[in-house]
Amino acid sequence: MAPKPPGSVLELRVAGNESFRSGQYAEAAELYGRALDALRETGPANPEEESVLYSNRAACHLKDGNCTHCIKDCSVALSLVPFGIKPLLRRAAAYEALEKYQLAYVDYKTVLQIDCTLPAAHDGVNRMTKALMDTDGLEWRLKLPPIPSVPIAAQKRWEAAPGGDHEKAAKTKLKETDTLNNKVPTVGDIKQARALKEEGNELVKKGKHKEAVEKYSESLTFSSLESATYTNRALCYLSLKKYKEAVKDCTEALKLDSKNIKAFYRRAQAFKELEDYQSSLEDVNSLLSIEPENSAATKLRQEVNRNLKI
The missing domain is CATH 1.25.40.10 (Tetratricopeptide repeat domain)
Structure with a gap:
């Protein structure tokens, strides 16, 4: 049988x-x-x-x-x-x-x-x-x-795998967490966030930085997982001379991507305007360790060094 x-x-x-x-x-x-x-x-x-x-x-x-x-x-x-x-x-x-x-x-x-x-x-x-x-x-x-x-x-989650002698179910439930709204963004949320980010980008091209900040901020309520949204908003804050806000956004971007060139550069610019030249220099040096040939960063380092010597 x-x-x-x-x-x-x-x-x-x-x-x-x-x-x-x-x-x-x-x-x-x-x-x-x-x-x-x-x-x-x-x-x-x-x-x-x-x-x-x-x-x-x-x-x-x-x-x-x-x-x-x-x-x-x-x-x-x-x-x-x-x-x-x-x-x-x-x-x-x-x-x-x-x-x-x-x-x-x-x-x-x-x-x-x-x-x-x-x-x-x-x-x-x-x-x-x-x-x-x-x-x-x-x-x-x-x-x-x-x-x-x-x-x-x-972190440190385990799941069952083909061929495992003792299959283990994940014991820790994944918390629905997101930096701003305490939930994992859905596909729809991410699409909406990106659409709003693109609207912000278009406003930046027209020089409408205040309106762009509003779009980027709205985008982040749907999903805060894209570092570019933070660095783009930081660019607007620099234009609006809101340097502390720019520092904060660049820091958030670096949490998502620890080697984000734009975040290091824009935070260095903001620190320079805040006359925190040592922090500015540290960010420029971090950038140049990743991208040694970056001419804008090299020029910014020269400016910061001049201020440190005064």
Whole structure:
């Protein structure tokens, strides 16, 4: 008598893990897919369990070289449980294989915010840095998408993986946290935030800095995860001679991206106007350590040094 095929979510997931361990990746992917179907049929889905199944199936796609499907499944897993280490690492590896180095860099850097001890993430950042310098030159950081700021609650999270002997569910629920409005922004929030940011950018081009500040501020109520919104508003504050506000915005931008050239430069400008020449010099030096050939920063350093000598 033939053994009964697996039918429950748990049975399908265990069978998928067994297939994965034995190198049967296509079979494992199918079993994880059936487990997802079964999970939905049982009623309201458990986001954590559903996220793990998508992440596990993504691992199968990655092993089989199907990077596009891997990225898709990882993105779904991350939409269900943000900042999962394994889907981030798997998506980064898939982006890397497709030579989408900027996106891979962002995912590897995000992982390091969650757990700074992971060699795979450190190695990935080093590889992507080299690849991006080769393709984009010294200004490669300026072309990067924004790197999300990871809430403390998301650090050191573990999730189940294919082939694990003792699968562990994440014990710490991710707090819905965002710098301004205490929630994780939805896709709609992010789209609205970016639309408002673009409106602000258009106002800047017309020299309407006060109105642009209002647009950037409104954008940040929807999502505060883009460093460019802060640096753009800081530019407006500099034009409006609101230097303390400019310093504050640049500091927020640097929390999101610790090597943000514009944030260092604009904060240095603001500190100079506030006659805090030592802080200004420190920011300029930080900038030049990242981008030694930046002529504007070199000129600003000369001006600050002159003031320090007076």
